[in-house]
Amino acid sequence: xxxxxxxxxxxxxxxxxxxxxxxxxxxxxxxxxxxxxxxxxxxxxxxxxxxxxxxxxxxxxxxxxxxxxxxxxxxxxxxxxxxxxxxxxxxxxxxxxxxxxxxxxxxxxxxxxxxxxxxxxxxxxxxxxxxxxxxxxxxxxxxxxxxxxxxxxxxxxxxxxxxxxxxxxxxxxxxxxxxxxxxxxxxxxxxxxxxxxxxxxxxxxxxxxxxxxxxxxxxxxxxxxxxxxxxxxxxxxxxxxxxxxxxxxxxxxxxxxxxxxxxxxxxxxxxxxxxxxxxxxxxxxxxxxxxxxxxxxxxxxxxxxxxxxxxxxxxxxxxxxxxxxxxxxxxxxxxxxxxxxxxxxxxxxxxxxxxxxxxxxxxxxxxxxxxxxxxxxxxxxxxxxxxxxxxxxxxxxxxxxxxxxxxxxxxxxxxxxxxxxxxxxxxxxxxxxxxxxxxxxxxxxxxxxxxxxxxxxxxxxxxxxxxxxxxxxxxxxxxxxxxxxxxxxxxxxxxxxxxxxxxxxxxxxxxxxxxxxxxxxxxxxxxxxxxxxxxxxxxxxxxxxxxxxxxxxxxxxxxxxxxxxxxxxxxxxxxxxxxxxxxxxxxxxxxxxxxxxxxxxxxxxxxxxxx
Amino acid sequence: xxxxxxxxxxxxxxxxxxxxxxxxxxxxxxxxxxxxxxxxxxxxxxxxxxxxxxxxxxxxxxxxxxxxxxxxxxxxxxxxxxxxxxxxxxxxxxxxxxxxxxxxxxxxxxxxxxxxxxxxxxxxxxxxxxxxxxxxxxxxxxxxxxxxxxxxxxxxxxxxxxxxxxxxxxxxxxxxxxxxxxxxxxxxxxxxxxxxxxxxxxxxxxxxxx
Numbered sequence: 098x099x100x101x102x103x104x105x106x107x108x109x110x111x112x113x114x115x116x117x118x119x120x121x122x123x124x125x126x127x128x129x130x131x132x133x134x135x136x137x138x139x140x141x142x143x144x145x146x147x148x149x150x151x152x153x154x155x156x157x158x159x160x161x162x163x164x165x166x167x168x169x170x171x172x173x174x175x176x177x178x179x180x181x182x183x184x185x186x187x188x189x190x191x192x193x194x195x196x197x198x199x200x201x202x203x204x205x206x207x208x209x210x211x212x213x214x215x216x217x218x219x220x221x222x223x224x225x226x227x228x229x230x231x232x233x234x235x236x237x238x239x240x241x242x243x244x245x246x247x248x249x250x251x252x253x254x255x256x257x258x259x260x261x262x263x264x265x266x267x268x269x270x271x272x273x274x275x276x277x278x279x280x281x282x283x284x285x286x287x288x289x290x291x292x293x294x295x296x297x298x299x300x301x302x303x304x305x306x307x308x309x310x311x312x313x314x315x316x317x318x319x320x321x322x323x324x325x326x327x328x329x330x331x332x333x334x335x336x337x338x339x340x341x342x343x344x345x346x347x348x349x350x351x352x353x354x355x356x357x358x359x360x361x362x363x364x365x366x367x368x369x370x371x372x373x374x375x376x377x378x379x380x381x382x383x384x385x386x387x388x389x390x391x392x393x394x395x396x397x398x399x400x401x402x403x404x405x406x407x408x409x410x411x412x413x414x415x416x417x418x419x420x421x422x423x424x425x426x427x428x429x430x431x432x433x434x435x436x437x438x439x440x441x442x443x444x445x446x447x448x449x450x451x452x453x454x455x456x457x458x459x460x461x462x463x464x465x466x467x468x469x470x471x472x473x474x475x476x477x478x479x480x481x482x483x484x485x486x487x488x489x490x491x492x493x494x495x496x497x498x499x500x501x502x503x504x505x506x507x508x509x510x511x512x513x514x515x516x517x518x519x520x521x522x523x524x525x526x527x528x529x530x531x532x533x534x535x536x537x538x539x540x541x542x543x544x545x546x547x548x549x550x551x552x553x554x555x556x557x558x559x560x561x562x563x564x565x566x567x568x569x570x571x572x573x574x575x576x577x578x579x580x581x582x583x584x585x586x587x588x589x590x591x592x593x594x595x596x597x598x599x600x601x602x603x604x605x606x607x608x609x610x611x612x613x614x615x616x617x618x619x620x621x622x623x624x625x626x627x628x629x630x631x632x633x634x635x636x637x638x639x640x641x642x643x644x645x646x647x648x649x650x651x652x653x654x655x656x657x658x659x660x661x662x663x664x665x666x667x668x669x670x671x672x673x674x675x676x677x678x679x680x681x682x683x684x685x686x687x688x689x690x691x692x693x694x695x696x697x698x699x700x701x702x703x704x705x706x707x708x
Numbered sequence: 709x710x711x712x713x714x715x716x717x718x719x720x721x722x723x724x725x726x727x728x729x730x731x732x733x734x735x736x737x738x739x740x741x742x743x744x745x746x747x748x749x750x751x752x753x754x755x756x757x758x759x760x761x762x763x764x765x766x767x768x769x770x771x772x773x774x775x776x777x778x779x780x781x782x783x784x785x786x787x788x789x790x791x792x793x794x795x796x797x798x799x800x801x802x803x804x805x806x807x808x809x810x811x812x813x814x815x816x817x818x819x820x821x822x823x824x825x826x827x828x829x830x831x832x833x834x835x836x837x838x839x840x841x842x843x844x845x846x847x848x849x850x851x852x853x854x855x856x857x858x859x860x861x862x863x864x865x866x867x868x869x870x871x872x873x874x875x876x877x878x879x880x881x882x883x884x885x886x887x888x889x890x891x892x893x894x895x896x897x898x899x900x901x902x903x904x905x906x907x908x909x910x911x912x913x914x915x916x917x918x
Contacts, residue, residue, distance in 0.1 A: 207726040276733045284729055286720035310733065314741035322748065322857065329846050331853035333748070339755040339850050348744065700875075 123659035125209035131194030138187035145179035157570035169554035170237035177240030189363035199608035202287025217667030218270035226263030236260035244334035244342035275309035289626030301366030316352035350401035364501025375451035376443025382435040389428035422472035449523030453504030460496025485545025511597030522586040529579035536572025540565035605630035662702035669695030755850035788831040795824030809887040825870040
C-alpha cells in the first residue's frame, strides 16, 4: 500500500517537470543527459552484441561460409570499436552524469550545456561510424588500426576513413565531458565533502577523467597524422616514404593502455559502492582504495609497449615494460583484497546488484591473472594474436566492466527511474549471463594456447578446434539471451508502478537522501557532509532510519535554461566531418557548411544567457 | 561571480571560478596534444629522402657539387616569435585595464595583441608559401610533413585565439566588457599565453636546434 501512496505523490509533483520531445532535445539536466547516454549506449551495446553473435555463428563450425572474410573483418572491427567507444565508455558516462552530481551534493555539473554538447557529439560520432554499414564500407582493419593496414595502398576504400573520422568525433565528446566532470568534482562539492570523503565511485570517475584528459590528445594526433597520410599524401606511417608503422603502434597504445583503465575504473567504482551497502559494512581500506586507483592510472601510462612485445623492441624495453606491467598487479591486488575485506564478516544481502558485484570480482581475477601472464615477454610471444588474448581481455572488459556496470544498473535503477527492477528476473539474468559468459570465453584460453589465431574468419577441421568453438557459440547465445531477460525486466518494470522509495538499499551516499527519481534540482537544500558514508552517519544519529524525503515545489531554486545550441554545434561538427569524407567536388561545401553551423552554434551558445 | 558558494567552502572547492578551472584543465590536456606533435617532429626531422636539401638549417654541397640553400629563415621567424611574445605582455595590459574598468586602455592593448596575432599568422602564411615555392610540401618528405603539421596546428590555435580575442574586442567596443566581466578576457588570455608558451618550445626545437 505504501507504494501507491508514493506513486500518487510522484504524480502530484511531476507536473512541474517539462515533458515532450523538445524538452529532451534542449535538456541540460545531467540526469536526463545521463539517461540519454545510457539508453543510446545500450542500443549500441546490442548492435555490438549482434555483431559478436554473427562472428560466433561463423566460427561455430569449421570451414563455415556464413560470413565472407571481408564481412568478418568488418564485423570484428566494428564489434571492438562499438563495444569500447559506443558501449562501455558511454554507459560509464551515463553513470558519471547521473551519479557524480548527486554523490557530491551538487545541483548539476559545472557546465550543463557543454554536457549536452558531449552527448550530442557522442551520438553524432556513433551514427557516423555505423553509417559506414549503409555504404558497405564498415571499418575492417581492427579496432587498433595498425599501419600499414590503414594506408591508402592497402585500404583504398572509405572503411578506414569512417573509422578515423568517427573516432575523432567521439574524442571531442570524451574530452568535453572529461573537462566538465573534472571541474565538477574539483569545484562543486557540497560543504564538508572533502576529497577523502568522496564516494568511491566519484573517486574512480575522477581518476578516469584525468586519464581521458591525458590519453585522448595522443590518439587525436595519431588520427590526424593518419588522416594526413590518407588524404594529403604524407608518409608518417608509410615505410616507402621513410615513415615508421611502429610509430603508430606506440602512439596508439600510449592512448590505448590508459583507455583500458578508462573502461575498467568506473566499474571498480560501482562495485566499491555496492559491496559496502550489501555487506552492511563501510568499504575496507578507503584510503588504500583511492591511492591504488591513482597508482593504477599513473602506471597505466608506462606500460603501453607490453602490447608490442612481438615487434622485437629488444631486451631492455621488454624488461622495463614487463616489470612495469607486473607492478600494476600490486595496486589491483590491493583493490581485490579490499573488496574481499569489505564483504568479510559483513551481513551479506544477496540482492541482484550484489550478485553481479561478487561475480565481477571473480571474473576480473581470472582476467587479471591472464594479464599478468602476458606481462612476461616469452609467454606473450606464444600468446600474441591467439584466442588466449581474446579470452583475457573479454574477462576484464566483459567479466570486469560489463559485470560491474550491470551491477550498477540494478543498483541505481530505482534512483534513476523510481522503479525497482524485478529481483527474480534479475537473478535469472545473472545466472544466464554468468554461465553464458564463461561458456563463451573460458574455452578461448585453451583454444589460444592450442594455437588458434585471432581475426581469422575460419579454421580447418583437422585442427580439432570445433568442439570448443561450438561450446563458445552456444555460450554466446546464452549470453545474448540473458540480455533479452534484462530487456524484459526493463519493460516489465517500466509498465509497473513507481515503487521505489528514496533509499531502497539502505545506502551510504547522498544520492539516496533525495526522492527517487530525483527532482530536477536534486537537492532542495544543499546537504552538509560530516564524514564518509555520510548517510549512514546521519541514520545512526537519528536512530536508524530517515523519513521519506518529500517532493517539494522547487520554488526559488535557480536552474540553468534549456538550450538547443549544443545540438546545433554538434550537428555542425558532424556536417564538417561528413564533408571531409565526401567526394572532392562536394566535400569542401560540406566542410564549409558544417564549419559555419559549428561557429554559429558556438557563438550563439556563448552569448546565450546561461540562466 | 558564480563562485561565491565555492569560496564559502574552501575545503571542498578551489575558490577559482569553474570556467577558469576548465580552461586550465583544457590547457593540461592540450599539453599532451602538442607533446605528441613535437615528438612526431623529433622522430621525423631527419627523414629527408627527397626534396630541397638534406639539411633545412644550413648550406650543403653534395659530392656532385650541387649547392643546397637552407630552407629555414631564422631572422623572419625570430621576429614573429618576438611579436608573439610581446602579444602576451599586451594581453596582460589589456586585462589589467579591463579589471580597472579602463575601456580605452583595454581597447588599445587588446588591439595591439590582435595586431601581433595577425602578424604572426601572416608570417606563417608567408613562410608556408615560401616553402612550397622552394619545393617543400606535405608530400615531399617527412621533415616537411611533420613541420607543416606541427606549426600548422599551432597556427590554427593562434587563429582560434585571434577570433576569440577579436570577439572580445568587438564586445569591448560596444561597452559590453565591463570590469565585472573581465574574467571573460582572463580566460581567453590564459589560452593565449598557453599558445605562446607552446611556441616558445616549438621555436628552438624546429628553428634553432639542428
